[in-house]
Amino acid sequence: MKTRKIDPQAKMDRVVEIARRLFVEKGYHNVSIPQIVKASGVSTGAIYHHFSNKESLASYIHEQTLGEFNQLLSARLVGTSSVYQRLRAFAQLVLDIAENDSVMMEYMLFMKHTEFMSESHPICFSEPFRWVQETIREGMEKGELKQGDVMVAGASFTGVVLRVIEVYLAGVLEVSLQEAAEETIANAWSAIKA
Amino acid sequence: MKTRKIDPQAKMDRVVEIARRLFVEKGYHNVSIPQIVKASGVSTGAIYHHFSNKESLASYIHEQTLGEFNQLLSARLVGTSSVYQRLRAFAQLVLDIAENDSVMMEYMLFMKHTEFMSESHPICFSEPFRWVQETIREGMEKGELKQGDVMVAGASFTGVVLRVIEVYLAGVLEVSLQEAAEETIANAWSAIKA
């Protein structure tokens, strides 16, 4: 005998998923609670029962998205050894996300968390990107990468990949991201290799 | 005998300048007309006399900024001949703007014009960036650049430069943009050269 009652967690997951999509599409301040209510089918009262206010809903979405990316990256890194392999795994991951979960990618690229969170840095400068810096520092020490400023090299590598993704998400890329992936990764590597 | 009356144009220029800074800092929807009134010292009535609404003020700022960038780029291109020289001039220009007029650079990088304009593309995919594509196409034909997708190559080159600027604007770069410029341009060129 299964209960007909819908899992409250599932309801909030739905709210979170839809809110993230709306935030990405229209921007935090262009999305009202009534709009989330209408799109999700969950009432104002229920939403405010789980989140103290609109800001805390946004913060929850932020942390959840960041956590998911960290997990995905960790999973991709098992079995990699060389600097090239690891940077390639990173690039491949963001390209895959861009293709398979464009809402997540757009959130990470464009969402201005400062609009609803007082502190903290953009997602693009958080843990995973600091991991890129460290990997590049290692590559420089090994002589596999051009000597130079680690920040500049890190920005160069990620810049190539993220910008190709931006162009893809803008709908301007004439080939599929799949097809462009090899060339993109090659360019990113060329930018920093010794 | 000089009139004491302040030039109305100068007043509106001030409104435009301050509004752009506020929009960049806080985002279009976080800036209210009363805030612009307070920051500029110009009254609501005066603003609405010159601009039919908040949106049209934002549109004016958008076009003005885009136009200024186009002019600056044209000026930098006189006397350049090779593909390398022209791409270098482009990169140097955006780096200079980032250093000397960070509000303009942040506007071009981060402003979501879609929040106040129904159509049109992000500034980063407009005329000057299409000019980059054409220049790269020429470089490929001459054999100076790696053969490949023109869009991907264009995104790779601009991606390196713009991402270094983002890192700089985020205050995370340990060296000055001046010092980082040569390395950045070298990396951007390495990403696409034959």
Place this chain on the structure above:
DNA sequence: GTCTATAGCCCGATAGAC
């Protein structure tokens, strides 16, 4: 836990004196 209804606030835009 979830709903409906609404209080209270602040914004964009207007009116009308000067």
Place this chain on the structure above:
DNA sequence: GTCTATCGGGCTATAGAC
């Protein structure tokens, strides 16, 4: 052209029934 004062609307967040 520029000002002050204010209206109407839509928003966030709460209250209270179920």
